[in-house]
Amino acid sequence: MMHSLLLQIATTNLPTAAPAPVKEAESVFEIAMKGGWILVPITFLSIVAVYVIIDRWAAIIKAKKGGDLVKTIEPLIKEGKIDMAIATCQASNTPAGNVLVAGLKTIGHPVSDVQDAMESEANLQLDSIMKGMQYLTIIASVAPMFGFLGTIFGVIKIFYNISLTDNISIGIISGGLYQKMIASASGLFVGIVAFIGYQLLNASIDKITNIIERQCTQFIALLRSNS
Numbered sequence: 001m002m003h004s005l006l007l008q009i010a011t012t013n014l015p016t017a018a019p020a021p022v023k024e025a026e027s028v029f030e031i032a033m034k035g036g037w038i039l040v041p042i043t044f045l046s047i048v049a050v051y052v053i054i055d056r057w058a059a060i061i062k063a064k065k066g067g068d069l070v071k072t073i074e075p076l077i078k079e080g081k082i083d084m085a086i087a088t089c090q091a092s093n094t095p096a097g098n099v100l101v102a103g104l105k106t107i108g109h110p111v112s113d114v115q116d117a118m119e120s121e122a123n124l125q126l127d128s129i130m131k132g133m134q135y136l137t138i139i140a141s142v143a144p145m146f147g148f149l150g151t152i153f154g155v156i157k158i159f160y161n162i163s164l165t166d167n168i169s170i171g172i173i174s175g176g177l178y179q180k181m182i183a184s185a186s187g188l189f190v191g192i193v194a195f196i197g198y199q200l201l202n203a204s205i206d207k208i209t210n211i212i213e214r215q216c217t218q219f220i221a222l223l224r225s226n227s
Contacts, residue, residue, distance in 0.1 A: 038150030038183045045139045045146070046190045052132045053197040059129055060204045064211070066094035070218040073100070077222060082107055095125035095208060096215045103219050111223060118219070122212050129205055136198035140191045147187020154180020 069092060073085040086104045089097040102121035106114045157180075 038146055039186060042143055042146050042186050042190055045143045048135060049139045049190060049194040049197060052135050056133060056201050060201065060208065063095050063129055063208050066092040066097055069097055069100055070215055070222060074222055078226065095129065096212050098125055099212055100215060100219055111220060114223065115220060118216050126209060129208065133198060133201060136194045139194040140198065143190040143194065144187045147184040150183025151180045
């Protein structure tokens with residue numbers, strides 16, 4: 001009886017093992033910040049891509065406005081009010097309007113000269129709308145490369161540390177590797193955004209090209225009907 005009582009007291013006084021600390025889950029931002037220095041150029045590329053996409057999208061929306069200018073200026077052309085027709089097209093402040101201005105300024109010359117003038121102006125207008133879009137194609141190619149480069153540097157560092165510490169535990173390898181894979185994910189994400197942005201902008205520019213071509217065709221037909 002005494003023996004069991006002493007055993008119970010001794011067992012009661014034994015220190016209990018402290019529970020293992022549970023590591024709190026990190027937020028997405030905290031994980032992203034562990035990507036390393038390679039995130040600096042990737043972040044810069046993302047800022048450039050977003051700026052170009054927003055800037056060109058605003059220019060495209062503006063270029064689509066103006067309506068059917070040829071029908072608007074048709075009465076003015078028939079009445080010989082070329083200056084008023086030019087002012088109307090300039091007031092639209094659109095690529096199609098500027099192309100029509102180039103045609104209106106060459107009225108009286110052969111139709112082939114009018115077509116050449118409008119074609120040259122159309123090329124200038126489209127080049128202006130596409131200004132900066134080449135950066136999106138560059139970013140779409142370069143950003144993933146930066147990401148892979150960051151991952152490769154990370155893997156090199158992991159194996160270098162293993163060679164120094166002679167410790168190849170899963171915790172050390174996986175902990176360092178997941179941090180470096182952030183660089184690849186970030187680079188791929190920026191590259192995808194730039195690629196999609198370029199494709200969407202390019203499709204919208206094709207629509208503007210069709211608008212300009214249709215206006216030019218109507219304008220030339222109008223001149224030929226009045227000659």
